[in-house]
Amino acid sequence: MLRSLLFKYQDKKQLYVALLGGLLGIVFTLISLHYLIKVNDFGEEKDALGPNIFIVQKKVSSSTSLNLGVTDFSDEELRFYKEQAFLLAVEPISSNNFAVSFETEDPLVPYFRSDVFIQSVDTSFLDVHSSAWKWNQTDSVVPIILPRDFLMMLNTFMSSSGIPVVSDEIAMDIKFKLTLSNERGSANFPAKIIGFTNEVSSILVPQSFMKFGKRAFGNVNQEKVSQLILESKDGQFGLVESFFKSHHLEAKNAHLIAGKLKSMISILLSTILVVSILAMLLSCLVIIQYVQLLISKTAYEIRVLLRIGYTVRNIVRQFTLYLSFFLGIMCFAGFLLFYIIKQLLDSIILNAGLMIDVSLSFVTIYVITFIFIVFVILTRLNTYRNVRKQF
């Protein structure tokens, strides 16, 4: 009875228009947020090197090939690179200046041996557990990070030998051996893969192992830095690319292109997200205005109810329950519609050959709950303020 008294003058059209606006805002917010997360995760299969990492070297041209230009980095250049605002970190990569061979030493896999290059980078660039990435002379096993291309090569060899190929997990259980040598002698070190990377083409070892190798087997000539590892800030691939271009640096192209595409899609989705949030805010304002109009139309009824003993809270509760019902439907329908569109988009993307993660982002559930709570709180506060005025 109380509800019918308070809502008898309402024109539901305005409420429906506001709810429709809110519904669309919610759908686009969830879609843009969901795909923003998925796009940022896209292509980031578990890599031992963290995200936004580049390995760069100077471009090799005819003149550098003829020793007319330099391909190593000076201390001044290193300092200059470190000063760039879009770069979070820049460090030299240390490479072996002694012979290294890599071989299997496991009775369960066929014998395989190859001469390899090893490199070490600052631990801060690695996305591996620090306790697994350490070595000292008393340790029996050297942790290594293997280039994924190397694993593919290993699998090609396995396959041609009629042996099943190995996954990342199995490869991490195989026993390997590194042999460091020079003209004067050699030493063997059992090795274990603890991660994989797409970003470097050599085997990564801990810095302490590299220092040991250089001390024991290295060339005494002064060491040159020919490669740098650097980390850029999120979404600044454009600046990074133009910097590389203007300073004649080269990095893995695929990584740059993927980064650029991700940046562009992220900007697009962020724009949609902002517009969607604005649409929701607008819808919230219309709902607030609707409540104000409704209260002004039922001002007499509210005033009389307050005079016969009803509390402000009694009346506000009626408005809150009524609007929460519609806001709940709006949020639920918005989420449902988002889910249906997501399924549709996922199938289109998968049919186009792009392997994306199709699972639902939990963030979207938190966001829809948050949106509902914010809408209810805002309408309740506004209702409370307007009903109090009638006292």
Next chain:
Amino acid sequence: MNIKLENVLPHPLASMSHSATSIWNARIELFQGQKVIADAYSGKGKSTLIALLFGVRSDYDGTVYFDGNAISTFSMNDWSELRRNKISAVFQDLQLFPNLSVKDNLLLKNQLTNSYSEKEMAQLIERVGLKDKWEQKCGNLSMGQQQRVAVVRSLLQPFDWLFLDEPFSHLDKVNTDICLELVLEKAEINNSGVLLTTLGEDYSMKWDQHLYL
């Protein structure tokens, strides 16, 4: 609950001259259980008196006390609590819900305290001669009929004081007597005070206190 007015003067009446016997700008005490009549010409502040005692307006100088507590310090929740259990009123403009039936108007009030059953409410309506109007919308009733509904509604709660602002102005003598008898009967049961404003009519009964405005 006893009521005390200390130098109370509503702002709209500040520019008017008031007699020495006027309640305005004076010290007045009303004790629970008293039957009090306030009569005056139109515009002397009868409705204003009821409105400020009911917490509807606060544009006055001086202080009104309920049991020694200044009502200007009461919160909205305090007033709601008072209006449910301590004070009740029939306003001059009645303040019924015209789109609701007589029954629904009474139910809306009664559901706050559940003081009466629906049957008892119907009996009260029958007593004031509106039995056949039970399901009719209040907006369709005459002013006199609406006044009787408003009187019955004001009785559907426990109260220490009942404020009646010209409640019988549209009633004939027979219906006025019926309503007044009902009001006094319920006031007796509640041991409550009654403050009634009129335009000079004293309804041929003995009042404990006579207020002049």
